[in-house]
Amino acid sequence: MVEISVPLMVLIVVTVYIIATLVIGYYGYKRTKLTPVDYFLGGRELGTFVLAMTFIATYASMWTFMGAVGANYRIGISFHQCMITWNTLWPLMLLVMGTRMWILGKKYGYLTPSDMFSDYYDSKAIGVIASIIGLIALVPYMAIQLMGAGLAFEAATGGAIPYWAGSLYVVIAIGIYTFIGGLRAVAWTDVLQGIFFLGFLWAIMIPWVFSLSGGPAAVAAANPSIFQAGRYAYGQWLGFVLTWGLSPLLPHMLQRCFMAKSPKVILKSAALLFILSAWIQSVSVALTGSLGTVIIPGLKGVAADQFIVMFMAKYSPIMGAVIVAGALAAGMSTLDSQLLSSSSLLTRDLYVKYVRPKASELEEARIGQIFVLVITALMWVLSLYSLAPLVVLGTAGAAICVAGYFFPAIGCLFWPRPGKIAALGGLLAGGAAALATFWTMPFGFHNAVWGFVVGGIVFLALAFVTPPPSPEKQRKFHGLFSKAIYGIE
């Protein structure tokens, strides 16, 4: 019998997986017309299952697979309590914000968050700044995801596949299927990737850790603090809940609100995501990490993030190949969505609005494809250097973006009083405060909390002393909500 080495096994399993994504990408290509709405938003025709799966797969990154398991291992259910809170909050935000964003996107043809903000506030500045903040949130994070992919390859193959080659392999696959198939390829591969990594956790990890650990009672007997709630610093808890609970405001998540085929689809997806996100995702991660403390005890710091890898190395080295594929699935499904979203921000918000306002739909879609290739290459080059600013922006980017976008979104979606100066003030002050406090976390509060506090004060103060949007714009947005949400004629 031929013996297959672990590195070769990893390469075979990952290659099979990548071929599957490319085949799906090809089918996406066959169905995609080269128009901006089709390429970036799948023609606004996604059904409930695909939309819900692309949401959850985009939302759950490589960090969920590795870092969140590690956090549950170190902090126990106090971290799970934080995670299940934000994983319940964001589907709730889809219900209250996503439905409104869907109506606006459908009615006025918006493609990006900046389209929506700059139209409502009659301000090009808000659009440009929102796009730049969106890119700050997306590009460094993508590079970090890719670093994770390279490291996973290198670790699983014992260095036989070096870091640079592993990350290159992954980025080429993502670049190809996103380039040719646009959003349809991204969304359909997200379905595969989401099923793969959630299925891996539920079908393989949970039964295994349950039987090896003896279940919660045995774990509690060995380490009771694992099941004690309230052990996670509240200042961090609040920041995580705000950042990820309001993540439908991140560009690649917000754009998914524009993709639903009908009002029923966006609502039904939100309802389905309560189960997928709060229960299927966070409970699986929590049980794996918490019960794992008695299986491989004593992991400290970032070593705990490697729990699944160590677990497989100890109990089934050959399954290590499936882990790499599972981690890649989690990472790729986030990366591809962010890649396409970044391309749309550059294409629609900068190229079409400032370079070629008369660009045809075909030209816009083609430029979008070119940006996909450019960002893909840039991402890989960036991932080769562990630049400190890149890591900082990648880590802080989501908080900066959410703390900034929250204020213009409140004006667009709920409260007609704030005008463009208030929105711009909230956007800049929220984003800047979240960035400035990233290193210091004053009084132990997460930088997102400071973004919301400072941005909120500036936004509220300016909302009452500066002019509101024009009555036509208020009617265009809030009048539409009166009819669509409340049924008021």
Added chain:
Amino acid sequence: MPILPRSPVNKALAAIFAIWVIAMNLQALGIIATSLEPWIGGVPFSLFFMWAITALATIAGIATYAIWGKDFERNAEKALKEEM
């Protein structure tokens, strides 16, 4: 304007979400439901509490879709067809 149309059912759903938010914050602050005892159904109380309260929020989320979905669908489709 309220986030959802005012009705007794929507107010009840909003109240459930408010209870969920308060309960999760209090537990995170270490004020309520922090200990393992009593164990309920093989699960420590701290975990049981967060799952029970989150289950309530999940049911409220799905109920929002079930209760409001039809109205939203009809009103949204109508609003989209109209000229603003």
